[in-house]
Amino acid sequence: MDNVLAYLRDHRREHLDWAIDLCRIPSVSTKPEHKEDCAAAARWTRDLCERIGLNATVHETGSHPLVYAEWCQAAGAPTYLVYGHLDVQPGGDPALWDSGPFEPLVKEGRLIGRGAADNKGQVLVHLRAAAAWLACESRLPVNLKFLLEGEEEIGSPHLGPFLEQNRDLLRCDHILISDTGMYIEGWPTITYGTRGLLYKEIRISGPKQDLHSGAFGGTVANPATVLARILATLHYADGRVSIPGFYDDVVLPSPAERQQLSRLPLDKQKYLVETGSLQVCGERGFTTNERRWIRPTLDVNGICGGFTGEGASTIIPAWARAKVSMRLVPNQSSEWLSRVFDETIRARCPQTVRLEILTHGWADAYVVPVDSRPVRSAWWALQEAFGREPVLVREGGSLPILPMFRKVLEADSLLIGFAGPSCNAHGPNENIRLDDLDRGAEAVARLYAYLAG
């Protein structure tokens, strides 16, 4: 182990150059004009994998390719699948960056550039650890498979089919993912659950075109009014969601979990500044972290209809629409809820208008036990590398790949993230601390050893 850690220390500069080189490739999966860049990022990563001693291949998927790499010579040892992604969000306005989004910059101990945190920098943490083991010991303590896709930022449309078609290739005991964040800067963090999602769109149509509100006002149903009245029924006065049966299958947190979550500091003033809100609020009887991590919610994500320009236009809108999404927790079923949501909206919509309901996405919540071997291994590895106890958190967002891995590969996922809370993923000046990358690589090198058992 000491050799491996010394190797990591001695090769920091070289490993940083890997991240700089990879972040320089604008592999923006959302934009067709970057298709060749996405392929270039895959080829670059395959070459690196080969160079450090993995067998690596670029797989075409129908759109942006993915990289599969492996080292599976640890006979009898468990097998871990490292998942990550090589594609990034668009750079946005270059003027908001210290240098261009694709001109990586090292400044004040941070690597700044699109993909530094999400997810290229964190993918390389694993490859650094593997490289150190292979260079020092000519072996890895466990069998490792790397699945590095190129379409995460567009919803991984080809990942499901690839998993289905390559179950044997991808067979593993557990999955390792570093695509989450740290709860507080420098605090090693294990994420053991995410919320699910059900995303709907309610479309109300009335008149065939916008009508003059003077000539017709008072004689026909107004779609915007109808929509507002439906949306207003979706919560009770106390803020709880009013879809029938919404809370029936919700698992209440155990006293141990509540206690553990309550030990996480939350600076209310900082939270208000960060969100720019006047007050924190939410479901009675729960803390802010509980409200965003372990309790389900319903939010209107967008609403529009009729005249939305400056000033006045006296019309009755022809239609009005709202996007409505729910964040789900165990054991809510997104499939069941989707049906009940639609029935509820239909029942609450008057006969004076036409109603259409679209479903834009769904995923169940995902939680793993915190006393598993992978979590315990990560705990020790992170503590040793960072010199402080890791924290266990849940995440309010959704990672649909986690239930998909569980379903198709029958394997659970360990989420350890090295991006700080101010990493600004998807925004300008996306960054990651060099110290977190270095300690992360050390932690992962230790983790591989712990996972061997």
Place this chain on the structure above:
Amino acid sequence: MDNVLAYLRDHRREHLDWAIDLCRIPSVSTKPEHKEDCAAAARWTRDLCERIGLNATVHETGSHPLVYAEWCQAAGAPTYLVYGHLDVQPGGDPALWDSGPFEPLVKEGRLIGRGAADNKGQVLVHLRAAAAWLACESRLPVNLKFLLEGEEEIGSPHLGPFLEQNRDLLRCDHILISDTGMYIEGWPTITYGTRGLLYKEIRISGPKQDLHSGAFGGTVANPATVLARILATLHYADGRVSIPGFYDDVVLPSPAERQQLSRLPLDKQKYLVETGSLQVCGERGFTTNERRWIRPTLDVNGICGGFTGEGASTIIPAWARAKVSMRLVPNQSSEWLSRVFDETIRARCPQTVRLEILTHGWADAYVVPVDSRPVRSAWWALQEAFGREPVLVREGGSLPILPMFRKVLEADSLLIGFAGPSCNAHGPNENIRLDDLDRGAEAVARLYAYLAG
């Protein structure tokens, strides 16, 4: 009178050319690039007025000029002010027109072109009648003043100041306006009332920017949800408006008026087709015409906030806004209601968000008695010219100039309109029937005589 009518018949072709010439000038007041065209329309009209024997002047107003013309040599006779406007709406997509919007076309007994109905064609109906009188009799039966403005389509911003500064010049016993429509094609129509308007915008702000609905959902107020809940409180379940005191000052229709309105045919099926609505609906106990003419309403004119594109984006909106307008009837006070509306919204808005309320416009309702000399005169003149009894209607829209004339000039207005229900004012192929223009000119020539008493 016979001479005058014969003159009108003999000069139909020439008078149609007036309308064609005037409609050819693209006097679009809403678009700065048509500023010179607006001035050209004013000069053209002044020249016509001079030619037929009126004294006419173009008055600069600070923006688009207006034309003032008069013939005031009928000593002892009453004085009438004819109001109209020379500006028009933009032509819109030329592809939707049979010929260009500013290439007037006579087709199937109609004049098609921007301004044919709103309002150039109808202004010329009055000038034709005056021309016939002056040509045949070298006099008018009454004193006539013409106030033809160039900014009606942009809300008449300079008309108020012009009235204030020219009270003596404009002094009159009554005002005549032909800028309304006919209830049914070919049915002469007198409009004796319009609804008022109060136009508000509600702006709710929450987070300083859109927030990730996963990371923050359940912990901060959602402006779109808050807005929907406020809008949903604005009507009771039965559709009546819930602003406290909203109905307190509403004048109930007299039995005579209800009876008269109920005699107007309303083809429900045609109304549904025209509006494209599934049902007619509205306040219990009132007919459709009563609901749109003599009862107040509240409509959401537009709503927006958050993500409104195709598909899904999981955000909590930073803000949400709605335009809300009320149509008012006698004796509701728009000034009083504006205050109460704001107080009501403020009281219904939670402390978790920021609230701003804008006022975009207001006007009181306007109704005149139907047994006045001008209405009786118009009745007879229209009946004789069109060969059928006129109908008396109210109008659901608002004409803020009517209360303004009443206030500044202390004169009421007579509204007789010659645009058919399918005239498509503001839309493509705006048109007016040549027969209605001809009979209109005859009716107005007769009206001038009746008004002399």
